[in-house]
Amino acid sequence: MSFFTMDKVKKVFMNGELKEEILKGIDLSLQEGEITALVGASGSGKSTLLTIAAGLQSASGGDIIFEGENINTMNLEQIRKIRAHKFGFVFQFAHLVPFLTVEEQLLLMLNISESKLKKFEQKREIDRILRLVEMNRRKYAYPSSLSGGEKQRVAIARAIIHKPKVLFADEPTASLDSKRSQDVMSLIRDLTKTLNITTLMVTHDEEMLSYADHIIKMNDGVILHNEDLTPKL
Numbered sequence: 672m673s674f675f676t677m678d679k680v681k682k683v684f685m686n687g688e689l690k691e692e693i694l695k696g697i698d699l700s701l702q703e704g705e706i707t708a709l710v711g712a713s714g715s716g717k718s719t720l721l722t723i724a725a726g727l728q729s730a731s732g733g734d735i736i737f738e739g740e741n742i743n744t745m746n747l748e749q750i751r752k753i754r755a756h757k758f759g760f761v762f763q764f765a766h767l768v769p770f771l772t773v774e775e776q777l778l779l780m781l782n783i784s785e786s787k788l789k790k791f792e793q794k795r796e797i798d799r800i801l802r803l804v805e806m807n808r809r810k811y812a813y814p815s816s817l818s819g820g821e822k823q824r825v826a827i828a829r830a831i832i833h834k835p836k837v838l839f840a841d842e843p844t845a846s847l848d849s850k851r852s853q854d855v856m857s858l859i860r861d862l863t864k865t866l867n868i869t870t871l872m873v874t875h876d877e878e879m880l881s882y883a884d885h886i887i888k889m890n891d892g893v894i895l896h897n898e899d900l901t902p903k904l
């Protein structure tokens with residue numbers, strides 16, 4: 672069952688005097704425990720769609736229904752709460768805080784998400800997640816001593832430490848070589864399946880599509896093609 676749907680979502684930007692319709696009425700639904708990949712030419716509206724779905728910018732029209740509520744009609748505080756408690760984010764670059772250790776990056780995220788866990792429980796949870804992403808032995812490391820792939824694994828740990836329902840990933844492998852990209856994508860896939868997360872990902876990399884359950888192809892603000900790759904029983 673879909674618990675995240677977008678219905679006739681539009682986005683208009685003003686370019687000087689010119690009104691540009693970047694999303695022209697997008698309908699899509701995301702399923703729990705599945706990865707949906709957004710692909711399409713540069714400028715087709717993928718990142719705009721992902722950031723609107725994630726509540727990072729508003730739509731000009733349409734509905735974005737998450738757990739029965741319309742994100743597009745919420746006020747900023749309601750959206751901030753959903754982002755902090757229910758959504759996780761991974762971007763092309765890890766954007767780790769340079770003066771915090773790996774453990775501290777995750778403690779900060781738990782803080783932002785207003786975790787109710789006691790300090791010792793937070794540390795235990797961090798150990799568990801770091802084991803999942805195979806970064807527990809670098810718990811006390813600073814970002815400057817991590818490789819690109821390791822930084823991205825920490826960014827993924829940070830994105831899921833507060834048990835989000837939806838993971839938004841914008842080009843999560845674009846800064847990595849082919850081997851590390853495969854590793855990061857299999858990690859995202861494993862986490863999506865084992866933690867029953869709903870993942871929406873933008874990618875340019877065709878190789879990464881083998882990890883997706885659905886592929887949505889965009890062109891010029893519309894969905895061209897919506898392919899379901901889940902095995903049929």
Ligand SMILES: Nc1ncnc2c1ncn2[C@@H]1O[C@H](COP(=O)(O)OP(=O)(O)OP(=O)(O)O)[C@@H](O)[C@H]1O
Nearest residue numbers: 684685686693711712713714715716717718719720
């Ligand atoms: N804040 C903005 N103001 C005006 N135009 C914008 C704004 N953000 C995006 N656009 C325009 O909207 C279009 C879609 O941009 P978007 O970043 O969503 O495309 P994309 O498919 O993700 O592209 P890429 O693959 O190159 O990242 C582009 O023409 C872009 O210039």
